[in-house]
Amino acid sequence: MDTEADAAETAAKRIAQLLQRPEQLDKVSEHRRRLLREKESVDARLRTALQTQVDDIRSGLELLHASIQNIRQVRGNLASVDTLCKSSRALGLDASEFKQVNDARKTLIKTRKNLDRIYVVPQTVKQLKIAMDAEDCNLLYIYENLSALEFIRDELLYHARHLSDEHEALQWYFAEVDTLSDLLAKRLWHLLDQGMSLIKTKPQLLVTVLRIVEREEKADIQVLDPAAPVKIDRSRRPRGYREKALERLLASAVVRFEAQVVDDKEHVEPFLERLSKFIFEDLLTVKNDFVPCFPPHYNIFNLYVASYNSHVSEVLLELVERELEPSEILAMLNWMQSYTENLQKKLGVTAQDPMPAEKQDLLMERYTRLVREKMQEWCRNIIKNELQEWIHNPDREGPPDTDSKGLYVTEATIILFQMIDQQVAVAFRTRHGKFIFEVVQLCTAMLLGFQDDFEKELNETTNGYFAVTPEERPSFMLEFLLAVVNNSVQCGIYAEQLRSRVEEDAHLEAQFLSVCRNQLANVVSGFEQLAVVAQGHLVRIILGDLDPVLVGLFTRKWYEAPREIDTVVATLDDYANDLAQHMHPDYVPKTLALTLDQVIISYVRAMFNKRALIKSDIRDLMKKDIDKLQQFFASKVASVPELKLQVDVRLSLLYDLRELATDTESIIPSTYYKIHTRHPDFSPEHMEIMLACRDDFGRFRGGAGVSKAIREMLEKHANKAKKTGAAASPGPSSNQLVVFSHISTKQ
Structure with a gap:
């Protein structure tokens, strides 16, 4: 009753939800059809569920009935077993007789089986021999049948191990089996000896051989296992086919290898x-x-x-x-x-490396020794040929060749660094860090030795050049020295490039790289020094042309018509043009600056050594000379500010000496001290020589008063410096021009 009431209430609510507004009454028929479909669907599900429940109940009843039948059958079987057990108690009295009969039967069966197997042994052996003699014999088939015969033999020998006569008879009977086994083994080893060619022509045959070797290895393992259940004779085991197979393969590899190295x-x-x-x-x-x-x-x-x-x-x-x-x-x-x-x-x-490290080191050492000897010879020949061509060759008709920039060059640079590049290149190709290090060390040692030898020969050659008369001198010494400077610059560039290559190489260890970098830096410095040496000899040659002119300074002719410096400047201008055209541009200003140093020294030397009378009008004459020098050299080194400043500093000495030649007695000490500050080698004795040459020397009390005043000034300065902790006298400077050390104060 409650269910019907609930259903009616639920239906009323559903209708109320569907018909909430008057216009929804138009859809009553549509709602009725949908509700009828829903009702039919629910009824169908209910019928299906009810049928499923009925089927499950029927299956459960059938299983219950079968279980009852099984229980009854088991109960009957248990009763039968109990009856049989009770009736078999008397059979235990006859068990030993049954056992004896069973053992005898087993022995008989086994004996008959063994006899059957023994009888077929000769025939099987004969068949296997025929099969083995065939050109394309089936090795696996032969091996399987042979293994069966061997198993029979080993099993029979095991059982006859205590029966000597039977044991010997079996050994004799199965002798052909042993022979056949040896033949098969030889066939296998022969095929393995040809393994390298066999793998290309008949790889399946090689696989067959390896399968046989694998089976033999497993047989060895099984027979040697103490816990193995098989009772057979073990005297022929292990055979070690795997070890023998590997030995034959590697032995054949050795034969092939030795055939190559013979x-x-x-x-x-x-x-x-x-x-x-x-x-x-x-x-x-x-x-x-x-x-x-x-x-x-x-x-x-x-x-x-x-x-x-x-x-x-x-x-x-x-x-x-x-x-x-x-x-x-x-x-x-x-x-x-x-x-x-x-x-x-x-x-x-x-x-690992195929050669021990100590043997590789021995090879490298031997290589560097041999190459060192050859490179030393090559370097000597380069120097010899260079000097022979330019110094000792009277038939030389022209200056050195020029490069694309018009600079004089010789073949020495190219030959030298072709030799170096060749050695370094072959070292880099080895990609062996230590060997690269050894070769780079060798090359740097050769380059440093070349620099020393070339500098020595160059010095000796240049000294010889000045030791003979101008007519006997080589024609192109100046051009050759220009080429030496240019070559040295180019060698420095090559050395820098070599250093960059070494630094970029990934095979050099850090410790080796540091050493190579420092050594190559020394090589670069060495070529710079060689260029400076050649530059110095150039200045000597230039000064040699100026000496005949400079000797006219502070002479009567100079006082009357001072044209010497004009000639010097004109000559230097010609040289400057030649240098600018054929010398590396970095060294042209440097060479002219060095030339100025020598001109100043010659000028001062002429001033002191002539002991000529220094007249009062020397001020104007010296100023004209100094101004001409100033104008010329400042214009030539204007591109290098440091050298332009150096020109001014150098020429300031001549200005100071000019002042000293005309100063009054009271001013002379301070002027002297100014010169002495810049040139510590300017002594009071040098000043006394100057004063002695002045035409007004008689006004200075024989010069003694001035010398005394100068010495007092120096002593005063020394005492002051001692109190302040400063230097008592000016120290020499690395860029200081040494002038007065070349001038003797002896009368």
């Missing part, structure tokens, strides 16, 4: 190329063809690699004992480097 070894590089080609062809064959055929635990590829590496080491050590040429040593070092790299690149093998 060729002519006199030409090392072609021999190593052939050897490398052979090794990598074989190892690639092993990796690509052998490895898939062999069981993984054989590790066959690594065994071949180890074997070849061992023999490669032996060959290389044999070559090391020979007297090798440098090119052959390089070939060996390059080959070893490429060999290990190709092992990694082509085969994925990380191997």
